[in-house]
Amino acid sequence: LMRMVKEYNPSKVVLAPFMIVAGDHAKNDMAGDNPESWYSQFKAAGFEVEPVVKGLGEYPGVRRxxxxxxxLAAEM
Structure with a gap:
C-alpha cells in the first residue's frame, strides 16, 4: 500500500476505516501514535496525514x- 501511495504522490493521506464501527482497531492500528500504526508510517514517510476515526454506521445515509x-430481506 505504501508503495502505491508514494507512486500516486498525494498532497495529503486521509485514513478512514471501512467498518460499521470505528473501534479499537481503527483508533490504535490505523490512527494511533504507536510506530506500527498506518498514521505513524505515513507520517514517517513524509505525508500530511488526516485520520478520520468515524465508522460507516455514523453516517446517516449508510444507516438508512x-x-x-x-x-427488504425481512420481507423475503
Whole structure:
C-alpha cells in the first residue's frame, strides 16, 4: 500500500476505516501514535496525514441504506 501511495504522490493521506464501527482497531492500528500504526508510517514517510476515526454506521445515509436492505430481506 505504501508503495502505491508514494507512486500516486498525494498532497495529503486521509485514513478512514471501512467498518460499521470505528473501534479499537481503527483508533490504535490505523490512527494511533504507536510506530506500527498506518498514521505513524505515513507520517514517517513524509505525508500530511488526516485520520478520520468515524465508522460507516455514523453516517446517516449508510444507516438508512442498511435499514432499507434489512427491511427488504425481512420481507423475503
Amino acid at each position: 441504506l442498511l435499514v432499507d436492505h434489512l427491511k
